[in-house]
Amino acid sequence: xxxxxxxxxxxxxxxVRVTINGRQYRAEEGETVLSVxxxxxxxxxxxxxxxxxxxxxxxxxxxxEAGKHGKREMVTACTLRVAEGLEVTTDTPxxxxxxxxxxxxxxxxxxxxxVIKEMAARYGVMKTRFLKKMETxxxxxxxCVLCGLCVRACTEIMGAGAIGxxxxxxxxxxxxxxxxxxxxxxxxxxxxxxxxxxxxxxxDSGSERVMKSWSGTRVPxxxxxxxxxxxxxxxxxxxxxxxxxxxxxxxxxGLCPSCRGKQIAEREILARQGGAGNHA
Amino acid sequence: xxxxxxxxxxxxxxxxxxxxKPDKPRIAVGLATCGAAVGGRKVYDRLREAIARExxxxxxxxxxxxxxxxxxxxxxxxxxxxxxVILRKVTEAxxxxxxxxxxxxxxxxxxxxxxxxxxxHVTGFVMEYGKGFDAIPLYQxxxxxxxxxxxxxxxxxxxxxxxxxxxxxxxxxAAAWKALHGMEPEAIIAEVEKSGLRGRxxxxxxxxxxxxxxxxxPGGAEKYLVCNADEGDPGAYMNRNEMESDxxxxxxxxxxxxxxxxxxxxxxxIRSEYPLAIERLGRAIGQAREYGILGENIMxxxxxxxxxxxxxxxAFVCGESTALVASIEGRxxxxxxxxxxxxxxxxxxxxxxxxxxxxxxxxxVPAIVANGSGWxxxxxxKGNTGTKVFSLVGKVDxxxxxxxxxGTPIRTIVFDAGNGGANxxxxxxxxxxxxxxGCIPLRLFDMxxxxxxxxxxxxxxxxxxxxxxxxxxxxxxxxxxxxGFATGESCGKCVPCREGLKHxxxxxxxIQAGKASKKDLATLQEVCETIAATSLCGLGQTAPNPxxxxxxxxxxxxxxxVRP
Numbered sequence: 001x002x003x004x005x006x007x008x009x010x011x012x013x014x015x016v017r018v019t020i021n022g023r024q025y026r027a028e029e030g031e032t033v034l035s036v037x038x039x040x041x042x043x044x045x046x047x048x049x050x051x052x053x054x055x056x057x058x059x060x061x062x063x064x065e066a067g068k069h070g071k072r073e074m075v076t077a078c079t080l081r082v083a084e085g086l087e088v089t090t091d092t093p094x095x096x097x098x099x100x101x102x103x104x105x106x107x108x109x110x111x112x113x114x115v116i117k118e119m120a121a122r123y124g125v126m127k128t129r130f131l132k133k134m135e136t137x138x139x140x141x142x143x144c145v146l147c148g149l150c151v152r153a154c155t156e157i158m159g160a161g162a163i164g165x166x167x168x169x170x171x172x173x174x175x176x177x178x179x180x181x182x183x184x185x186x187x188x189x190x191x192x193x194x195x196x197x198x199x200x201x202x203x204d205s206g207s208e209r210v211m212k213s214w215s216g217t218r219v220p221x222x223x224x225x226x227x228x229x230x231x232x233x234x235x236x237x238x239x240x241x242x243x244x245x246x247x248x249x250x251x252x253x254g255l256c257p258s259c260r261g262k263q264i265a266e267r268e269i270l271a272r273q274g275g276a277g278n279h280a
Numbered sequence: 281x282x283x284x285x286x287x288x289x290x291x292x293x294x295x296x297x298x299x300x301k302p303d304k305p306r307i308a309v310g311l312a313t314c315g316a317a318v319g320g321r322k323v324y325d326r327l328r329e330a331i332a333r334e335x336x337x338x339x340x341x342x343x344x345x346x347x348x349x350x351x352x353x354x355x356x357x358x359x360x361x362x363x364x365v366i367l368r369k370v371t372e373a374x375x376x377x378x379x380x381x382x383x384x385x386x387x388x389x390x391x392x393x394x395x396x397x398x399x400x401h402v403t404g405f406v407m408e409y410g411k412g413f414d415a416i417p418l419y420q421x422x423x424x425x426x427x428x429x430x431x432x433x434x435x436x437x438x439x440x441x442x443x444x445x446x447x448x449x450x451x452x453x454a455a456a457w458k459a460l461h462g463m464e465p466e467a468i469i470a471e472v473e474k475s476g477l478r479g480r481x482x483x484x485x486x487x488x489x490x491x492x493x494x495x496x497x498p499g500g501a502e503k504y505l506v507c508n509a510d511e512g513d514p515g516a517y518m519n520r521n522e523m524e525s526d527x528x529x530x531x532x533x534x535x536x537x538x539x540x541x542x543x544x545x546x547x548x549x550i551r552s553e554y555p556l557a558i559e560r561l562g563r564a565i566g567q568a569r570e571y572g573i574l575g576e577n578i579m580x581x582x583x584x585x586x587x588x589x590x591x592x593x594x595a596f597v598c599g600e601s602t603a604l605v606a607s608i609e610g611r612x613x614x615x616x617x618x619x620x621x622x623x624x625x626x627x628x629x630x631x632x633x634x635x636x637x638x639x640x641x642x643x644x645v646p647a648i649v650a651n652g653s654g655w656x657x658x659x660x661x662k663g664n665t666g667t668k669v670f671s672l673v674g675k676v677d678x679x680x681x682x683x684x685x686x687g688t689p690i691r692t693i694v695f696d697a698g699n700g701g702a703n704x705x706x707x708x709x710x711x712x713x714x715x716x717x718g719c720i721p722l723r724l725f726d727m728x729x730x731x732x733x734x735x736x737x738x739x740x741x742x743x744x745x746x747x748x749x750x751x752x753x754x755x756x757x758x759x760x761x762x763x764g765f766a767t768g769e770s771c772g773k774c775v776p777c778r779e780g781l782k783h784x785x786x787x788x789x790x791i792q793a794g795k796a797s798k799k800d801l802a803t804l805q806e807v808c809e810t811i812a813a814t815s816l817c818g819l820g821q822t823a824p825n826p827x828x829x830x831x832x833x834x835x836x837x838x839x840x841x842v843r844p
Contacts, residue, residue, distance in 0.1 A: 057617035058774045060814045074813065079617040094813075101810040105779040129803050130783045146772065165612065165772065168595070170782035172772030 016084040027082040034062050034077035037090070044077050044090055045099070045119055047196045048147035053156055055079045059147050060102055065092045074098075096123070104128040112142030113197040139175065139213045143199035146172055150191035150200060160184050163191065163214055176215045185211055187219030187233035209233055224256035226263075231256035282572030284580035289448065289457055292571075293405075296449025300407070300439065303360050304337045305382045309370075310354040310437055312345035312524040313556050314517075319371065320353040326375035327355075336383055344525020346437025347669075347681030348393070348424055354437065357387050362412040364438075366419075368393035392416040394425070402434040403650040405451030424678045427696045429659065431667045432643045433683050436525035441560050444567040447528040453573060455646035459536045460581050463649075468540035469495065472645065474653035476665035481508055481599070481638030482713060482742040483818075484731040490635060493623045495541040497633035504634040505543045506608075507534060507642055509550035509557070510592050510599040513714025514765060516745030518669040519639040521681055523550070523557035526643075527564035531587060533642030535578065536649055538585040541635060546587035549604055553594055561589060596715075596769035600817050601636050603771065605629050614771045615817035638743065640669060661687030664730035668744055674711075675702045676748035684729070691725040694748060705750035709833070711758065713742025715765045716822030718829030719749070719758060738829040740822055755834040756841060759827045760788040766823035777820030780811040784827060797843045805831055 013029035020033070020042055027036045032055060037044045047059035055078045062077040066088040074094060080086075103120040108130035110116050120126070135142065148165070151174055155161045162185035166173050176182040187209040192200045201212035204221065207230055211217040221230035222237045231237075241253050252260050283289055300306075309315065309324040324342065331338050346354060351368035355378065358364050365387045367378070374391060381388050395416040399407045419425055430436075439446035447453070459468055473488030494503060507530065511519040523530060534546050550558055565587050568574040576584045590608045597603045598613040601622050607613040608629055620627030628634025644666055648656045657665045664686035670693060672682045677699035684693060694700065694707060701707045709719045712729075718739030720727070727733050731741050749758060767781040787804045790796040808824035808831075815821045831838060 055617065057816055060774050060776055060816070063814060076617070098810045098814050101780075101807055102775060102814060105775055105783065105807075108783065109775070109779050130779075130807075131786055145775070146778065148773070165614075168597075168772045169767055169770035170772070170778055172778060 016082055016086075018082045018084075019087045021088070021090055029082065029084075031082050032078055033064065033066065033080045033082055033086075033088055036082060037077060042090065045123065046078060047145055048149060049078050050149055050153070050194055053149075053152050056148060056152065059145070061099060063095050063099060065089045065095060099123060100125050104130055106145055108132050110143050110145050110197060110199075113145070113199070115143075115197045116145065139201075139215070140173075140199040141201070143197045144174065145197055145199075146174065147196060148174075149194040149196065150174060153190040153194045154185075158186060158188055158190050160186055160188070162186075162217070175213075176217060179215045181215050181217040182211075185214060185217045185219055186236040186239075187211060187217075187221075188236050204230065206230070222254070224259050225254035226259040227256060229256050229258075282580075283453070283457075284572065286457060286461075289454060292445065292448040293451065293454075296443075296445040296447070299339070299341075299443065300446055300449045301358065301360075301409070302339050304339060305360070306339040306341065306356075306358040307331075307378065307382065308341045308343040308356040308358070308438075308440070310345045310352060310356075311342040312521055313554075314345055314349055314521070315353050316556075318352045322372050323353050323355065323370050323375060326372045327379065330375045330379040334379055334383060336379060338379065338382060341440045342442070343438060344436045344441045345521050345681075347433055347521065347683070348678070349680040350424075350678050351393055351680075354393070356437070357382060358409060359385060359387070359412075361410040363395040363397040363416075364399070364409045365395050365413055365416060366393045366437075367391040387413065387416075389413070389416060394419045394422045399438060400430075400434075401438075401450035402431055402647050403451045403455050405454075407438075407450065423699065424680060424682075424697050427688065427692050428683050429667050429685050430683050431647050431659065432522060432529075432640055432669050433525070433681065434647070435529065436521060439526065441525050441527055442563055444528060444564065444571065447526070451650070452528050453532055453579075455650040456532045456535045456539075456573070457579060459649050460539050460579055460583065465495070465540045465542060468536060468649065471653045472540070472648060475644075475648045475656040476653075476663065477641065477644055477648060477656065478664070478731065479638060480640035480644070480668065480743070482740055482744075484741060487637060487641055490623065490637070491537060491541050494543075494633055494635035497623055498625050499633050501542055501544045503541070503543050503545075503632045504629040505534060505538050505541065505546045506604070506629060506634055506636045507546070507548040507639055508599060508601075508604060508636055509548050509554070509639045510604060511554075511639070511743055512551060512594075512596040512599055512769075513743055513745045514762075515673045515747045516671050516714055516743055518671055518681060518744050520554050520557055522639050522643055522669070523554070524560055527557075527561045528568065529643045529646060530561070530639055531564055531568055531574070533645035534587060535573065535585060536645050537635065537637070537642065539583060543635070544584050544586070546585060547590050547608065547629070548587060549590045549592060549598075549608055551592045551594055551598075558589060558591065565589070595771070596765075597771045597817070597819050600819060603817070604636065605634065612771075614773045615819075617816060640744075660685040661728065661730055663732070664728075668729070668741070670729075670744045670746045672698050672746050672748070674746075674748035675705060675750040675753065676700070676707070677702050682746075686730050687728040689726050689728055690720065690746075693729065693746060694725065698748065701748070701750040705752060707748055708751055708753055709749045709755065711739075711747040711749065711762070711826065712745065713740035713822075713825070714745045715762045715769075716740065716819065716825055717742050717745070718825040719755065719833060720829070721833040738832060739825060755830045755837045756788065756791060759830045760785065760792060762826035763788060763823070766819065770819065770823075774814075774816040774820060776811040776814045777816070777823065780807050780815075781820070781823055783807060784811070784824065788827070791838060791841050794841060796841070798839075801831070801838055801842055 046062040103125040107128035111132040162182040209219045222234040355367040477487045478484040603613040603615040622628040622634040669683045
């Protein structure tokens with residue numbers, strides 16, 4: 001995708017100057033306005049943006065007014081590419097008005113999310129006029145805003161495709177197919193990491209990692225050969241190690257990160273003292 | 281046989297004409313889905329039995345639909361040398377009488393709707409049926425037909441859609457021959473541009489320009505040409521009838537487009553809810569391949585182009601271009617932000633630049649090529665040229681498909697063709713453009729139907745549905761119905777559409793239950809404005825139109841239901 005390759009195989013674009021709220025910033029052609037704003041510390045609220053993924057445009061919170069030569073249009077900053085002479089204004093009256101309604105919708109959709117409450121409060125929205133979604137057995141605890149980041153991280157970054165969207169429209173939810181434990185889940189936790197509202201629950205319990213939000217999917221953990229601790233999902237560890245320097249794999253595979261660190265340090269010391277080891 | 285010389289086409293036309301105008305009587309039953317739904321197939325079966333019983337020399341065939349839904353089942357009778365006569369509301373019980381009359385060189389005049397002495401098939405052929413039956417009104421004097429101009433439905437109801445021979449008979453594929461053998465691709469694109477043809481799916485984008493952009497996009501012949509046949513608006517069935525009644529007209533349009541854009545691969549994306557259209561298109565594609573009109577070396581030109589059918593699984597949002605592409609590729613039909621547009625490099629189907637046009641857009645193309653852009657531009661209004669088929673439904677007296685020049689006032693469609701409200705009721709409003717269109721009140725009925733005027737009134741052209749509402753219609757309920765439809769069809773990707781429409785529906789339900797206050801009306805207005813301004817795709821951007829227009833034009837109906 002030439003339109004959404006930020007972060008992947010990055011080739012620096014032509015330098016351009018973009019004006020945001022009256023100040024000029026340097027940027028690279030091809031960057032999105034949202035990326036520039038994040039880098040420069042200009043606050044634009046967003047929920048579905050992740051630098052390593054293509055622009056998605058689902059949360060509709062990053063609206064700005066932008067254009068050239070005095071023309072202005074309301075557009076999402078995550079899908080808007082910078083160009084020489086582009087002028088952007090973040091908190092115009094129109095943007096503020098619509099954003100407030102969107103935040104009210106979010107407050108109703110994810111009434112248990114502190115992140116949403118804080119974000120809404122930051123923009124002066126303290127309560128919602130809309131009926132709050134109340135579900136007693138929601139695996140995402142009333143915090144999910146369906147931004148899609150977990151699904152996309154699972155599919156596009158990890159290549160697992162363990163979770164997906166179920167149903168459509170207001171009935172949309174995210175979970176495993178047929179709400180059954182997933183055999184495709186690596187238990188990598190990328191979904192947990194990218195979730196903007198901390199809705200996904202994952203817990204390590206003994207020799208297993210339990211993806212509580214994903215239909216109770218259980219993933220076996222690898223045990224450290226040295227200290228016996230469970231430290232990473234088995235299959236994911238094997239996959240990762242198989243892609244590494246084979247010598248490293250032979251000697252250090254099967255150790256948890258902490259034991260691995262100790263081993264490497266020990267060998268370095270031995271090598272300097274002229275002892276055994278071939279890592280000098 | 282393969283069509284490789286102009287003489288082949290002429291010979292096929294002559295053969296086809298013997299079927300359309302045989303030297304014996306011909307009875308044709310309108311058997312599009314609409315005709316079949318009101319018993320047309322039984323009428324056909326009884327007629328077949330009656331003909332067999334009498335041992336009569338009568339050809340019995342099926343045709344598509346001329347569009348006069350209220351009068352169906354419709355049956356055409358052609359007696360050699362006489363005007364074609366269209367019979368209305370034919371039942372099984374009429375079969376024997378029809379066959380007996382035909383054997384006596386007559387038609388059952390009490391069942392006659394109109395007669396057609398000659399019919400212009402638009403793409404260069406005028407069928408002369410003959411004279412006679414002077415007591416039966418002429419086609420053009422029937423009030424439902426009088427304001428109409430048939431360009432797209434030029435063959436609908438006259439030819440057998442399952443027989444390519446009858447399409448050849450009325451000058452079919454002559455425009456494709458002319459384009460492929462006598463015109464440069466650039467000249468075709470220029471003609472389409474000059475004709476002023478705009479996208480009939482509703483957005484009104486200039487077709488010629490879209491073709492030019494696609495042709496100029498990188499990728500050589502490895503690009504796609506797609507026909508959008510995912511017609512999903514409640515109460516709209518123009519495209520269904522176009523495909524069921526005259527599938528070859530669509531194929532011919534696509535061939536001309538493929539040649540103009542230099543493409544090899546064509547696809548028709550059609551909803552599974554249209555089984556008869558799928559069947560007839562499949563058959564038509566097969567026949568066109570047999571005659572060397574699709575496939576390799578089309579019409580002896582060395583060009584290759586073929587069409588495949590992709591079936592949609594019944595999601596309204598898949599009519600949106602990016603969701604449509606996702607659906608064909610086997611992904612969930614969820615739109616993505618544009619750009620990239622379909623015509624962009626890597627933006628279209630399977631990552632190739634793709635031209636997407638609506639069924640009706642394609643159907644206009646052979647007529648433009650056959651008659652020239654000047655002829656086409658002379659129909660309709662400036663900037664809104666050509667005709668448009670509307671499905672006139674709801675509480676209107678004469679329900680049916682009405683094809684009029686763009687720029688025709690709503691009043692003409694609803695009152696002249698439609699004869700106003702059903703059962704003598706007063707018409708209050710029309711809703712245009714499907715579930716995402718707006719409601720236009722009676723006082724604005726002098727407004728011409730064109731892309732811009734409809735937008736100005738808060739509605740859209742959409743694909744061409746016109747739903748009539750009368751004095752008994754509760755406009756709040758209308759808004760509730762369409763909002764419910766849009767909510768159910770929202771893909772759920774972006775928050776204004778997914779959550780906003782849901783709460784719109786909840787608010788309207790509150791109003792209908794008498795539990796809402798004036799404050800709720802303000803909230804309703806606000807949330808609808810935000811949905812329209814912030815949704816990701818056209819579905820969400822237009823879904824609040826029914827609420828916003830009824831709030832603007834029929835506010836008193838809302839206010840009567842809420843507490844102060």
